[in-house]
Amino acid sequence: MAPPTASATEPDDAGPVGPTVARPRRRGRRRRWWLGAILVVLVAWAAVVAVDLLRAEHHLGRGVAFADQARSQLSTATLADGSLQGEAVAARGEFAAAHEDVSGPWFTALRWVPILGTQVRSVSALSGAAETVAGAGAQALQSLHGVLLAPRATGAQRVEDMRRLAGTLSTLSERLHGVRFGPSRGVIGPLAAKRTTLATDVGRIEQPLTKAVGATSALARVLPGPGTYLMVATNNAEMRAGSGMMLEVGTLDVHDGKFTMGRFQPTGNLIDRATKLEPTGDLAARWGWLDPTVDFRELLSSPQFPANAQLAARMWQERTGQHVDGVVTVDVVALQELLGATGPVSVGGTTYNASTVTQQLLVNQYAGISETDTAADLARQRQQAALAAAVFSTVDQGAKSLTTLASAFDQAVDGRHVMVWAADAATERDWSAAGAGGAVDGDDLLLALLNQGANKLDPYQHVTAKATTTATSGATDVTVQVTVTNTAPHTLTGLAAGGGAGAPPARQYTGAVTLDVPASARRLGASGGRLEAAGADGDAQVMAVRTAVPDGATRTVTFRFAVPTGTGALTVLPSARAPASAWTWDAPGRPATRFDDDTAHTVPL
16 A cells, blocks of 8 residues: 555645744733733832832821921920930931831832932931931930939039030030931922921021030030139120120139139229230220220220130239139129029128019119219129129029029020130130120121210110111112110119219210121211221221210111122121110011010021
């Protein structure tokens, strides 16, 4: 039988034909399977990312709320009672959780994806920075609480406690410095709001923290001693520039954390018309005609405290042969603040407390003292000096908590009621950082009324200042109109009213209205009286206009100057007057700002 033959209807080789048709269908199925798998993974990835982002945003929001609450409640009292530690620890935990939520491998690739990556980087950077801030704050609060809550220390323990405070605050400042909160552009609204809140809170802490670091660091240097400081009691009833007149002077010795106050004496006892000392620099150029080296009471016509303090230290050494390591001024308002911390103090049968001391020292103590009653005036001065010594003795004995005293000192420093200069450069930098240095520089303004009438009329002078600004080519023109109203009652007589031989009439305020402006200012001018002094005043410039204001009368002096475009803002420094001067600041496109210059105020241009 013959072998079978191939059919004409069948292919010669069926093998290759079949696979050629089937393979494309299997490849398509595999591609769809892989695409589906990838899609499932992407969906799962997106779900995980979304959940983690939402969780991170939730933790971040809670952390910002805790941190903002802690910042708003920050005070010397809450530092001492430890009530902020809970918020700080809670904020740190929330920020740590938020940072962990966006730190997994799921987020690595997303960091570089447009738009979404910005949000991821923002959450990561913001939560990391916030955790650093909250952690540093919690650690500092715990350390501060331990020192501030302890019983008031004296001697060597006081030195050690101040070193601990300075170290804790310095560490906190270093950890907060340079913290970065992540991108600020392209961030969605909720994240942007949280970033703004946290950055603002940290910014608000930085200035008081810098002051606290400066004050505690300065005291940590000073307290071990040995050192001697010239203590000057200034009187707000007879004003100088940014300070009362130097009327009483004594020494304060510091050794091993303990203070010893020397005997105060009237500066009138230290007049030396034969002195060979001469003022130097701008102090000599502007105010040398007052012979400030002859009489301590002629110092402080310039508000640049460091220059005045250095000269006072030289004058003291020339008169007494005693070298001093620094100069401290304390006025009546400072005594009021300190009495609020120590409680009432009795001196010579008279009790002084925070609510009555300004009336007692600025008004009541002059009642019945005539212009020629030298003995009664000396007794008054001794009483005031004894009060200052008694207050500082109470402070040294530790009658109140450190936080109460710190708050009182801070208030006094803010109003230029306490100023400190140190011969040691490092200590001087610390006092300056603490806000107690008394210098006028940068973009500062300081308005003053100098009493040159040998009376005590400053408490009766109502001083107002109205400032207006106008933008011009390359500059902003500023006009400051100062009005002085003499409200001295007709019944005022004797030493307070003045009017003695060779002096202006009784109850007439005679002196100068002065304004220190930035060194960068130009086109300076003044009207309303004779220009008594003008020109450079340290890192500022000064204009001083002579004025005389009879009782019941009003006088106006107008100052003009221009600052370069881009200055942005100026800072009106406190005048240390009691009562303070009242300001109105009017800048185009902004509501007028009204404030008293009992503390520094930043004003727009």
